[in-house]
Structures are given as C-alpha cells and as structure tokens.
Amino acid sequence: MSRTQPRMPRRRLLATVSALAGAASILMLILAGCSGKADGTAKAQSASIPPEVKIPFKIGIMVGTVSQGEDEFRAGQMVVAKYGQDHVKMVTYPDNFMQEQETVISQLVG
Known part of the structure; x- marks a missing residue:
C-alpha cells in the first residue's frame, strides 16, 4: 500500500508563497537601508x-x-x-x- 500525503490546498500555498515573498522584500529593504553609506x-x-x-x-x-x-x-x-x-x-x-x-x-x- 502506498501512503500519500494530503495535498496542500492551492489557496494556502498561494498565501505561504506571498508571505515568503513579502518577508524577503522587507529583508532586502532593511539590508539596503543598513548599507552604511552616509547621505549628503x-x-x-x-x-x-x-x-x-x-x-x-x-x-x-x-x-x-x-x-x-x-x-x-x-x-x-x-x-x-x-x-x-x-x-x-x-x-x-x-x-x-x-x-x-x-x-x-x-x-x-x-
């Protein structure tokens, strides 16, 4: 007998991917802001x-x-x-x- 894992609903998968993309973009903004370059x-x-x-x-x-x-x-x-x-x-x-x-x-x- 093969055991299959239940499939993740499409809506939940989309929410997870969106959350990860948002977290990655926030992390990029934080890293860009902390670059250490002084403004004029x-x-x-x-x-x-x-x-x-x-x-x-x-x-x-x-x-x-x-x-x-x-x-x-x-x-x-x-x-x-x-x-x-x-x-x-x-x-x-x-x-x-x-x-x-x-x-x-x-x-x-x-």
Whole structure:
C-alpha cells in the first residue's frame, strides 16, 4: 500500500508563497537601508562650507518653525548653506500665524 500525503490546498500555498515573498522584500529593504553609506545632508548643514553656487539674484524663504515641521525648516537651512547667507534670507512665520498676521506681513515685507 502506498501512503500519500494530503495535498496542500492551492489557496494556502498561494498565501505561504506571498508571505515568503513579502518577508524577503522587507529583508532586502532593511539590508539596503543598513548599507552604511552616509547621505549628503550632514555636509550641507555644516556652517563651514562655502556657498556652492554663485547667483546674480537673492532668494527669500519663509518657513514654519521646527515645532510645526522640521523637514521644511531643515530644507531652508540647506538652501542657505548651498547659496550662502549673502544670497538667501530665511525667516520663519510664528506658530499661531493666523492670530499674528501683522507679524507675518512685516516679515514678508522686511
């Protein structure tokens, strides 16, 4: 008498293969993120770097404070680091800018 193992249902097999593929892709993302390569943001945030590009005009940037959103504030700092404080003026608007509209307008004009 031959003994046969019960067949795995197709749905269960598909779920197992999908789970393994998902786990493998997550593992690849983790390994790619831990490659040890540093990004260039640390260099751009350094104050000792001279401006990279000379431009014949000035740039004004108004961003929220760090408490509102750190990403836009840091991006503004990177633009100042790239073009220099002679060419870029970065100001922040207050946290409660709807109540302090006069402050926002004076910062925009000034």
